Amino acid sequence: MKRLVYVDNNATTRVAPEVLEAMLPYFTELYGNPSSMHTFGGQLYKKINQAREQVANLIGASPQEIIFTSGGTESDNAAIRGTLEANPDKKHIITTRVEHPAVLNLCQYLAQNGYEVTELGVDSQGLLDLDELHGAIRDDTVLITIMYANNETGVLFPVEEIGQIAREKGITFHCDAVQAVGKLPLDVGKSTMDMISLSGHKLHAPKGVGALYIRKGVRFKPFMLGGHHENNRRAGTENVPSIIGLGMACELARKHLPEEQTKVRKLRDKLENLILYQMLNSRLNGHKILRLPNTTNISFEYVEGEAILLLLNEVGICASSGSACTSGSLEPSHVLRAMGVPFTAAHGSIRFSLSRYNTEEEVDYIVEHIPPIIRRLKEISPYSAEIEELELKAAARK
Amino acid sequence: MWDYTDKVKDYFLHPRNVGEIKDADAVGEVGAIACGDALRLYLKLDKKNGNRIADAKFKTFGCGSAIASASALTEMVIGKTLEEAEKITNQDIADFLGGLPPEKMHCSVMGKEALESAIANYRGYKAAPAEEGVIVCKCFGVTDVKIERVVKENRLTTVEQVTNYCKAGGGCKSCHPDIQGIIDKVWEKEVKPVAIPAKPKKMSNLRKMQLIQETIERDIRPVLMMDGGDMDLIDVDGNTVYVSFRGSCAECAGSRVTLKSTVEAKLREFVTEELVVEEVNQ
Numbered sequence: 001m002k003r004l005v006y007v008d009n010n011a012t013t014r015v016a017p018e019v020l021e022a023m024l025p026y027f028t029e030l031y032g033n034p035s036s037m038h039t040f041g042g043q044l045y046k047k048i049n050q051a052r053e054q055v056a057n058l059i060g061a062s063p064q065e066i067i068f069t070s071g072g073t074e075s076d077n078a079a080i081r082g083t084l085e086a087n088p089d090k091k092h093i094i095t096t097r098v099e100h101p102a103v104l105n106l107c108q109y110l111a112q113n114g115y116e117v118t119e120l121g122v123d124s125q126g127l128l129d130l131d132e133l134h135g136a137i138r139d140d141t142v143l144i145t146i147m148y149a150n151n152e153t154g155v156l157f158p159v160e161e162i163g164q165i166a167r168e169k170g171i172t173f174h175c176d177a178v179q180a181v182g183k184l185p186l187d188v189g190k191s192t193m194d195m196i197s198l199s200g201h202k203l204h205a206p207k208g209v210g211a212l213y214i215r216k217g218v219r220f221k222p223f224m225l226g227g228h229h230e231n232n233r234r235a236g237t238e239n240v241p242s243i244i245g246l247g248m249a250c251e252l253a254r255k256h257l258p259e260e261q262t263k264v265r266k267l268r269d270k271l272e273n274l275i276l277y278q279m280l281n282s283r284l285n286g287h288k289i290l291r292l293p294n295t296t297n298i299s300f301e302y303v304e305g306e307a308i309l310l311l312l313n314e315v316g317i318c319a320s321s322g323s324a325c326t327s328g329s330l331e332p333s334h335v336l337r338a339m340g341v342p343f344t345a346a347h348g349s350i351r352f353s354l355s356r357y358n359t360e361e362e363v364d365y366i367v368e369h370i371p372p373i374i375r376r377l378k379e380i381s382p383y384s385a386e387i388e389e390l391e392l393k394a395a396a397r398k
Numbered sequence: 399m400w401d402y403t404d405k406v407k408d409y410f411l412h413p414r415n416v417g418e419i420k421d422a423d424a425v426g427e428v429g430a431i432a433c434g435d436a437l438r439l440y441l442k443l444d445k446k447n448g449n450r451i452a453d454a455k456f457k458t459f460g461c462g463s464a465i466a467s468a469s470a471l472t473e474m475v476i477g478k479t480l481e482e483a484e485k486i487t488n489q490d491i492a493d494f495l496g497g498l499p500p501e502k503m504h505c506s507v508m509g510k511e512a513l514e515s516a517i518a519n520y521r522g523y524k525a526a527p528a529e530e531g532v533i534v535c536k537c538f539g540v541t542d543v544k545i546e547r548v549v550k551e552n553r554l555t556t557v558e559q560v561t562n563y564c565k566a567g568g569g570c571k572s573c574h575p576d577i578q579g580i581i582d583k584v585w586e587k588e589v590k591p592v593a594i595p596a597k598p599k600k601m602s603n604l605r606k607m608q609l610i611q612e613t614i615e616r617d618i619r620p621v622l623m624m625d626g627g628d629m630d631l632i633d634v635d636g637n638t639v640y641v642s643f644r645g646s647c648a649e650c651a652g653s654r655v656t657l658k659s660t661v662e663a664k665l666r667e668f669v670t671e672e673l674v675v676e677e678v679n680q
């Protein structure tokens with residue numbers, strides 16, 4: 001069998017064996033409906049609340065502040081639309097240009113439907129300018145929605161400062177923390193974030209389940225209407241097995257959290273340093289320090305990202321790219337463009353995102369395979385002269 | 399993941415004819431790194447043998463299918479005269495590879511253009527046909543001549559297809575109306591009698607009026623009233639329908655924009671495609 005080295009954990013993660021095991025009975029014997037009056041179904045209500053507690057514990061919330069959703073996208077939609085509906089007279093939203101499409105496309109839709117949206121830019125390292133945020137705030141600003149960690153670069157935003165600014169002005173602050181939860185310690189009790197989106201499949205739970213944290217006292221109207229589930233805040237019969245899985249995944253994440261800062265970070269740093277050192281046409285995208293411990297986004301200048309991915313795929317390495325060809329559009333990633341990464345580099349960006357399941361041996365395997373792949377594509381490239389010039393300059397700097 | 403054929407994968411993983419020809423008779427160059435792909439094609443002619451293409455080599459910056467298309471092209475042209483090679487279309491390149499995903503057809507177009515550019519270079523022309531004309535899509539530097547050509551050659555009917563074939567329209571989208579205009583112009587001139595079914599008989603003004611009123615009563619007002627709003631039909635002038643909105647829906651500017659387009663969509667669905675809705679303030 002072909003070898004598999006999975007380093008695309010910001011796209012999705014494997015379901016932890018413990019999570020699967022916890023879920024299985026809910027597909028077989030325990031198939032009831034938690035809303036039922038009989039014990040057979042009704043007992044599941046308790047189980048769901050246990051899962052709610054597990055999720056709450058991971059982020060320092062109280063269980064009543066957690067509602068289960070179908071994933072990160074729904075959590076983002078519910079938070080944003082739910083806030084707008086609850087505050088109908090205010091029409092201005094602040095977000096950033098580097099959000100996940102779940103937020104960005106929704107905001108662009110709202111901008112065409114009666115709202116005004118300010119998209120904050122980022123600098124070349126992917127960082128926000130808080131003065132710009134200050135300047136963007138208006139009397140009718142109802143919501144600030146800004147992500148915690150960027151899914152493409154791993155760059156972290158100063159969410160506590162943002163929350164502080166929002167709080168002073170009485171504006172709701174929603175944070176898409178889908179990439180941060182499980183990788184960074186979070187304590188909403190001490191935080192200024194009003195709402196947080198999280199998604200199961202980014203932390204070793206299954207796809208199609210997530211949660212939204214809504215701080216007690218924050219105004220919110222439900223987005224999904226129907227039955228009385230989730231305390232009237234999210235209608236729809238609960239996805240019991242997945243919710244149980246999410247609960248278990250959050251408990252595991254809490255246990256393994258220190259490993260993210262030690263083991264995972266060490267592997268990531270080794271991978272990153274060796275690639276940047278070996279490949280003279282490579283450069284790091286995003287701030288080196290203010291970043292998730294598991295993500296590295298590296299550009300190989302004058303080499304095209306999809307071609308790199310396909311060759312990595314041939315040796316069983318799964319990563320992703322911000323090149324135009326892979327984004328399904330014709331332009332390279334909106335995140336790299338917002339950072340002003342030059343086209344020569346943006347088309348050749350590769351993201352490696354690790355998890356606690358990766359090993360040092362796998363990192364060595366990737367490091368061994370990168371140079372021949374880049375060399376091969378360089379030989380095909382009409383820009384070989386440009387690459388050589390770049391490499392000479394880089395070598396001179398070393 | 400793209401659904402590449404085995405042949406595309408083969409030509410990507412084992413590209414034939416990669417390299418340069420130092421004393422090439424013709425060099426063609428298209429694309430730019432900013433656009434995400436670029437191709438340089440070298441041809442060597444056999445002067446003794448009726449100027450047949452004796453050797454072809456390429457260098458590509460691009461995705462899997464760009465590399466495969468370029469390599470396929472070199473295989474296809476070797477042994478042909480320039481006149482024969484000139485007849486190769488982008489579809490031929492795609493067919494040679496067993497097909498390309500629709501979003502990747504521009505890779506085959508790039509191959510075709512590099513070939514044209516090389517032939518023009520050999521003949522001493524300045525620009526290959528695609529480089530003439532005025533730029534319609536600023537994001538990708540695509541001209542009207544080129545768009546018109548891919549539309550005709552590949553019988554394209556939508557902006558999305560044009561984007562797939564030559565990238566025009568794949569960025570800020572501001573050129574979409576212009577691209578649509580080119581598509582309309584091409585098919586108006588060329589195929590209307592065959593491709594477009596006979597126009598339905600012209601609707602009398604009276605009948606149009608009736609249908610508009612019926613549609614408003616049946617499909618539009620009930621929906622508006624559910625949200626506490628309402629609308630009035632003010633006038634119909636030719637194909638322009640003047641309406642005004644009342645109640646809660648009239649209060650917010652945003653919802654009015656949506657309203658106008660929903661009303662327009664319903665009227666177009668049930669009356670005639672040509673209708674335009676205008677809002678009048680009462």
Ligand SMILES: Cc1ncc(COP(=O)(O)O)c(C=O)c1O
Nearest residue numbers: 071072073100102151178179199
């Ligand atoms: C930052 C961010 N937000 C939202 C989402 C969407 O989450 P989901 O896939 O669960 O809908 C993702 C995942 O792709 C993400 O990375």
Ligand code: FES
Nearest residue numbers: 535536537569570
């Ligand atoms: S001008 Fe054509 S997409 Fe921007």
